[in-house]
Amino acid sequence: MSEPALIEIRNVFRNYIDTYDNKVEALSDVSLSVRKGEFVSIIGSSGCGKTTLLRLLAGLDVPNFGSLTIDGHEIKNPDPERGYVFQQGSLFPWLTVEKNIAAGLKARGVYKKQKADVAKYIDLIGLNGFEKSYPHQISGGMAQRVAIARALINRPTALLLDEPMGALDSFTRADLQDKLLELWKRDRTTMVLVTHDVDEAIYLSDRIVIMTPRPGKISEILEVKLPRPRDRADAEFNMLRSKILEKLHLASTKQVPEYQI
Amino acid sequence: MDIKLSTATGNMLSKEKERQHLAKNIVSDKKFLLRALFSITGLIAAIFVNHFFPQIADVKIKTYNVNLLGLFPVKLNITKAYSIVLITIILIYAGIGIYSWFDNDRRKKYINRAPFRFACGIALSVWDILGTKTLLLPQPFFPGPSRILEAPLMEGGYIFENILYSLRLFTAGFVSGVVLGIVTGVLIGWFPKVYYWVSPVLRITGVIPAVAWMPFALTLFPTPFLAAVFLIVICAWFPVAFLTAQGISGTQKVYYEVAKTLGARTPYLVFRVAIPNALPQIFTGISTANAFAFTTLVISEMMGQPGGLGYYINASRVWSAYYKVFAAIIIMAILFSLIMLAIGAIQNWMLRWQRGIVK
16 A cells, blocks of 8 residues: 555646537546555546546646656557556447457567467456357457456556446346456456446545535545445445545536536 | 246246247148248249140251260250250259258258249240240241240350450459559548549549540540450449448548557558458448449450450341340350359458447
8 A cells, every 4th residue: 555656646737629619628637646566546427527537647638738647657559558448339240359459569569479478368258158259249248358458568667447337237247246356356457447337436446536526626635445345235335335426516516407408 | 925826927927929930830741841842933934845745836846966074065956955944944943952951040041942943944835835835926036935045055154254354354443443442542541632633633533434435445545355344444433442442441530549449550450440440341342442443344355346245246236136035145144143142251251340330
């Protein structure tokens, strides 16, 4: 726990113009640091800028103001040192499971050297027998496992996950959460998870960052000190859940309707 | 208890229904054999007509010395040749029948085609009577089926040379047209600058039928062969370039982002993301180009080539040898179908990842 900070986010602002020409403050003065090997969840209602923050960390977007660093150097571009797991439907449909996982190796030009890793990661995510299947032939949960393996095969220092389990049913989701914890414990890869599922955040994280929308900012950071594996029916778990829900409700009192008819 | 009972009977009922349903779909041995016989009956009738129907009209049946494959010298007249062709077709049908015997789905397919095959045989018989036996069809425009075979008997080698010429011309033009089209399409789809400058040119020139450029092609290129290649290239180029560009620019942003976070650079994004993503459209472009290319090939051969099937048609027409025209048309039908089959097979293989997504 006394590890030094790996990711430093300092006073980050990000604005954009929406389709109705309104200026939207997606992120306003956001600062956060993530320690090496830590599991951090970012939670908040939709539109609070949590995905924007994750995209900035990935280097897929740049801030208007402020700085983001990892290991002391500034984040400017996407880099395989920061793996990214997208929401559903990000697997290349023209590649088999095996080749999707190998994509990172091929993209970095190290496929010949590290070919053996592919089989290892397939084994790790428990998809043996599905190597030659195409993405549309496997279930949503399997597809997200593949997406995680595809990011991890590059041995990233940090794994950024953007609601990877958002579209899964609750059984598959619980299953995948355990798989994710297993992988985290194995390599101690720093994880930053964006989610809107309170239980998921409590079950997985060391710290939970609660964000509020308009403008998107961090309202509170909670530490979860429950020992793992955590019991979702545990009294403390429930207390934490009501606490977070309360914060989220408080945070959304000022909320304007999201969809206008 | 009651409920359990009723579901049990329900189950049995549905199973019984399922069995009946399955039974309906199974083609029995007897049914298959009868239908198979039915499918070749038409052709057998055609052979009978050819042999036993009296030759009412006065038609010379010439005999030719043919050297099959350059190895087997035989004497053939057109009646014999016609019978050989009919028997060959019967043998092919029988072969497919034996192949289909072992699989119910193939059996179904086979018997489904039986009426059509029967009708083909009957049509050939009628055609034989009207075109050769009685000469009731206007001559020399509509020769009988056996008369058409006179063309390959008389000048098989010459026809073969023309087929090779057409194939050479088509391959050279079509392959370079498709390659050029994919390259232009990728450039247009990838670089906004190229899109700005090239896309309007493509849109305007693309709608012009390629053969309209024939006068220029014939003067600008040193040989008529190259001129025709040029025409086929531009007719294949447009649809392939257009659809490739569409496929490239329609690539979902998320795929590029995934690739970038995995460490991909531009070549990977182009060759392993954009192009695979555009492949379905590229193949749509290729099949359109294919149809255009056949048209352009035949027209340009008819209008100034020293060889090819189009040239053969034109040269035969001048001598009113319409049976040769028909022969060339039939050869074209077979040749072009084979080319389309080959392209379809390549497409199926390259887009195998789509199986199950798209019908």
